[in-house]
Amino acid sequence: MNGRIPTLGGTGGSRAWFDRAQSSLAGGISSSARLTSTGPHPYPLYMASGSGTRIRDVDGNEYLDFLISYGSAVLGHAAPELTEALTGVLHSGTMFGTCNPVEVELAELICEMVPCAELVRFANSGSEAVQGAIRAARGYTGRSKILKFEGHYHGWSDTLAISNRPTAAEAGPYDAPHAVPHSPGIPGGVVDDVVVCPWNDPAALHAVLEAHRGELAAVICEPIVANNACTMPAPGFLDLLREECTARGIVLVFDEVCTGFRTGPGGAQALFGVVPDLAVFSKALGGGLPIAAFAGLRQVMEPMARGQVKHGGTYNASPLCATAALVTLRRLNRTEVTKRIDETGRQVMETIRRATRDRGIPCAVQGVGAMFQTVFTPDGAPTRHYRDLLTTDQDRYHAFRHELLKRGIHTNAYNMACWFVSATVTDDELAATCEAVTEAVAAL
Numbered sequence: 001m002n003g004r005i006p007t008l009g010g011t012g013g014s015r016a017w018f019d020r021a022q023s024s025l026a027g028g029i030s031s032s033a034r035l036t037s038t039g040p041h042p043y044p045l046y047m048a049s050g051s052g053t054r055i056r057d058v059d060g061n062e063y064l065d066f067l068i069s070y071g072s073a074v075l076g077h078a079a080p081e082l083t084e085a086l087t088g089v090l091h092s093g094t095m096f097g098t099c100n101p102v103e104v105e106l107a108e109l110i111c112e113m114v115p116c117a118e119l120v121r122f123a124n125s126g127s128e129a130v131q132g133a134i135r136a137a138r139g140y141t142g143r144s145k146i147l148k149f150e151g152h153y154h155g156w157s158d159t160l161a162i163s164n165r166p167t168a169a170e171a172g173p174y175d176a177p178h179a180v181p182h183s184p185g186i187p188g189g190v191v192d193d194v195v196v197c198p199w200n201d202p203a204a205l206h207a208v209l210e211a212h213r214g215e216l217a218a219v220i221c222e223p224i225v226a227n228n229a230c231t232m233p234a235p236g237f238l239d240l241l242r243e244e245c246t247a248r249g250i251v252l253v254f255d256e257v258c259t260g261f262r263t264g265p266g267g268a269q270a271l272f273g274v275v276p277d278l279a280v281f282s283k284a285l286g287g288g289l290p291i292a293a294f295a296g297l298r299q300v301m302e303p304m305a306r307g308q309v310k311h312g313g314t315y316n317a318s319p320l321c322a323t324a325a326l327v328t329l330r331r332l333n334r335t336e337v338t339k340r341i342d343e344t345g346r347q348v349m350e351t352i353r354r355a356t357r358d359r360g361i362p363c364a365v366q367g368v369g370a371m372f373q374t375v376f377t378p379d380g381a382p383t384r385h386y387r388d389l390l391t392t393d394q395d396r397y398h399a400f401r402h403e404l405l406k407r408g409i410h411t412n413a414y415n416m417a418c419w420f421v422s423a424t425v426t427d428d429e430l431a432a433t434c435e436a437v438t439e440a441v442a443a444l
């Protein structure tokens with residue numbers, strides 16, 4: 001179906017599945033982030049199928065999808081070239097737990113596309129690959145502490161699930177934030193090894209680096225902070241990170257789980273022209289299948305290459321997931337593909353800007369075309385760091401998201417997350433999205 005999409009009908013089927021799930025799944029869900037609501041309805045949507053940009057829930061409602069499994073389904077759902085390649089692997093064996101030729105071809109392609117990638121290792125999720133990069137950095141430097149930025153998300157594992165979403169009361173002073181564990185169950189010893197700093201603040205960065213001189217193994221960041229509503233790096237801030245890390249012998253890690261291969265074939269490091277020592281990839285890498293990678297300079301990866309620093313994983317680079325990644329990256333390595341993704345997103349961004357400006361609604365639409373978010377800041381200025389996000393109008397965000405959902409546009413339920421754009425949005429679907437956005441803003 002092209003053009004206009006139907007408005008949201010009943011969602012009783014989703015409600016029934018959520019009720020049923022309570023007795024077998026802890027909390028009825030498989031990931032904490034999925035405990036969302038459907039506008040006024042206190043249960044998440046259950047999806048049944050997808051094709052291209054469209055997904056369909058168990059009640060038969062159809063949506064244009066700008067969640068695309070958190071950016072993973074970058075070629076769209078059930079992309080024909082993936083279906084064909086993966087069907088072949090289903091027939092020839094999905095996994096042997098041994099070395100396989102596809103992982104080699106995939107690693108070679110990553111080294112060709114990504115500026116920092118001289119050696120690669122694979123994993124199955126972003127959290128795991130972050131853990132691998134941190135292990136590599138600690139093994140290489142012989143140091144323990146990691147500097148992370150407040151609000152940046154690097155997965156759910158203990159290592160860095162710290163100060164992801166602290167409340168204003170927990171967060172401590174702006175320029176020397178507390179390291180706040182994201183959850184009970186994270187040991188104090190792990191928290192002690194994490195130093196937290198505000199994003200985009202050169203003076204605060206300098207002070208924190210000085211206070212921990214000689215102790216830091218790595219500085220890790222999301223170069224575009226997808227998990228802080230696509231807060232952009234201030235001009236020169238990534239360069240400053242690069243200079244400081246080089247001067248101090250600290251491994252600079254870019255978490256490109258969201259930006260990788262999406263913001264262009266070389267990810268954010270190519271976009272901003274700043275090359276980290278290590279980078280972490282997942283999401284768009286697998287085109288919807290679970291695969292991740294960490295990659296970086298030969299020198300930093302060398303202790304792992306020698307087998308001195310350990311890394312493992314039964315499922316790493318299985319032929320099934322490595323094939324999905326190879327097919328996906330071959331497509332994303334064509335600049336016209338990432339350019340189209342970017343241009344599609346930019347048109348939606350511009351439509352939101354125009355509609356909110358016409359109605360005098362203060363907000364910023366920030367990020368890049370491939371991933372962006374609307375933040376209802378009090379003065380309409382873009383956010384600079386996590387603390388700015390605590391002052392945004394969350395009720396208005398949720399109302400906007402609900403109005404979009406009613407008009408068949410599926411976006412992330414969280415105001416601190418973002419829209420992800422796939423390569424399959426047709427001109428008609430883009431026009432329908434822009435129309436729905438304009439109507440949704442008018443309904444606020």
Ligand SMILES: Cc1ncc(COP(=O)(O)O)c(C=O)c1O
Pocket residue numbers: 070124125126127128130153154155156222226227255256257258282
């Ligand atoms: C920037 C970033 N890093 C790491 C992760 C963790 O990835 P995963 O959920 O695959 O473990 C995420 C997940 O959203 C992410 O956005």
